Amino acid sequence: MSKSxxxxxxxxxxxxxxxxxxxxxxxxxxxxxxxxMSGGYEDNVPKNVEFFNFDCCNxxxxxxxxxxxxxxxxxxxxxxxxxxxxxxxxxxxxxxxxSVSVFTAAVSNKVKRIIFCSSMAxxxxxxxxxxxxxxPKPVDxxxxxxxxxxxxxxxxxxxxxxxxxxxxxxxxxxxxxxxNDPFRNVVSIMINRMLQKKAPIIYGDGExxxxxxxxxxxxxxxxxxxxxxxxxxQVINIGPDEEFVTINKVSEICSNITGSNLxxxxxxxxxxxxxxxxxxxxxxxxxxxxxxxxxxxxxITKTFNYIKERGVRPFDYNINLExxxxxxxxxxxxxxx
Ligand SMILES: NC(=O)c1ccc[n+]([C@@H]2O[C@H](COP(=O)([O-])OP(=O)(O)OC[C@H]3O[C@@H](n4cnc5c(N)ncnc54)[C@H](O)[C@@H]3O)[C@@H](O)[C@H]2O)c1
Numbered sequence: 001m002s003k004s005x006x007x008x009x010x011x012x013x014x015x016x017x018x019x020x021x022x023x024x025x026x027x028x029x030x031x032x033x034x035x036x037m038s039g040g041y042e043d044n045v046p047k048n049v050e051f052f053n054f055d056c057c058n059x060x061x062x063x064x065x066x067x068x069x070x071x072x073x074x075x076x077x078x079x080x081x082x083x084x085x086x087x088x089x090x091x092x093x094x095x096x097x098x099s100v101s102v103f104t105a106a107v108s109n110k111v112k113r114i115i116f117c118s119s120m121a122x123x124x125x126x127x128x129x130x131x132x133x134x135x136p137k138p139v140d141x142x143x144x145x146x147x148x149x150x151x152x153x154x155x156x157x158x159x160x161x162x163x164x165x166x167x168x169x170x171x172x173x174x175x176x177x178x179x180n181d182p183f184r185n186v187v188s189i190m191i192n193r194m195l196q197k198k199a200p201i202i203y204g205d206g207e208x209x210x211x212x213x214x215x216x217x218x219x220x221x222x223x224x225x226x227x228x229x230x231x232x233x234q235v236i237n238i239g240p241d242e243e244f245v246t247i248n249k250v251s252e253i254c255s256n257i258t259g260s261n262l263x264x265x266x267x268x269x270x271x272x273x274x275x276x277x278x279x280x281x282x283x284x285x286x287x288x289x290x291x292x293x294x295x296x297x298x299x300i301t302k303t304f305n306y307i308k309e310r311g312v313r314p315f316d317y318n319i320n321l322e323x324x325x326x327x328x329x330x331x332x333x334x335x336x337x
Contacts, residue, residue: 004030007032010056014039015044017040017076018044018045019216020075021033021045023223033045034056038318056076056094063105063109074114080183080319082272085271086328095142099152103149103152113165118147119143120278128276129280131237132235169239171186171213173300175305175306180313180314187254188307192312194260196312197260198262199262206251209247212240214302217239220290220293221288239281240281257297257300257301267329271327317332317335
């Protein structure tokens with residue numbers, strides 16, 4: 001086990017950030033967590049974390065919170081890829097500008113290493129499975145903001161001799177994921193609707209394909225990133241590449257698990273949605289000894305148990321649509337969820 005360190009985690013009230021912070025504090029690290037509560041749930045913040053509620057774009061506060069910090073995990077984001085086409089300003093601010101602020105504060109504090117949670121969106125519409133040596137080809141504002149953040153991270157770290165790692169997660173599921181957000185998290189949305197006796201909503205023909213990652217399988221990759229030497233300056237996909245499934249199949253699995261027998265409602269394709277997206281886990285297998293431990297059905301069942309226990313919730317349209325036109329999904333325009 002590595003020596004106890006002071007670690008800062010952004011997005012600590014969010015899904016990934018809260019699990020990561022919890023695991024790090026279980027490993028006896030001292031964890032400082034930042035979140036502005038624009039997403040996530042307040043009770044996600046783990047108990048042993050020193051929590052600050054402010055916006056990562058606040059550079060002065062970021063610098064203050066960085067004091068004595070050795071390692072930074074930057075997980076905060078408005079991780080809404082589909083919505084970014086219609087709310088590019090808000091999403092770019094929380095992804096790009098917030099990242100630049102976090103990296104600036106970290107660099108000025110001379111931290112040892114920064115780990116940035118990017119996204120599979122960086123690859124765009126290339127042949128699957130995506131490998132880390134592919135040139136990023138972002139196709140929407142969310143992906144562009146992730147790639148731009150990666151570039152600034154590398155640029156600042158190289159100049160200032162700070163270690164960096166770029167983790168590339170994709171379609172994570174599990175407890176603590178926001179399930180009343182109408183703009184993202186397909187599995188959680190479907191379960192929240194099915195438990196309310198509402199049919200799942202699918203964009204397009206449902207034949208788009210994804211691999212889903214159970215949260216613990218991502219965590220086992222993220223933890224060694226804090227100090228494993230050979231991970232410095234690496235971009236690494238994290239999560240499984242075994243079960244590449246259609247959204248129709250995901251809907252069927254959710255339906256079987258929840259006991260709902262409602263036929264999906266099909267809506268127009270969402271603009272810029274990539275049809276086939278999956279990441280190769282070969283590099284993670286090689287560098288992190290990665291092995292998928294939770295299969296899709298088990299992951300969905302655990303997500304279902306969490307939502308069922310916490311109780312269904314009405315959907316919360318808490319992000320404004322900045323562009324409303326004939327391309328905007330009516331599910332969002334008319335608040336149909
Ligand atoms: N969940 C996935 O499937 C997935 C896939 C690929 C990449 N990622 C990336 O992993 C990271 C974590 O994703 P998640 O699913 O846990 O998202 P999440 O929405 O659950 O958590 C993100 C947290 O960041 C906070 N936040 C947003 N903007 C902020 C700001 N300006 N200042 C402070 N806090 C801010 C939100 O309040 C939220 O609690 C993100 O960077 C996301 O882009 C996630």
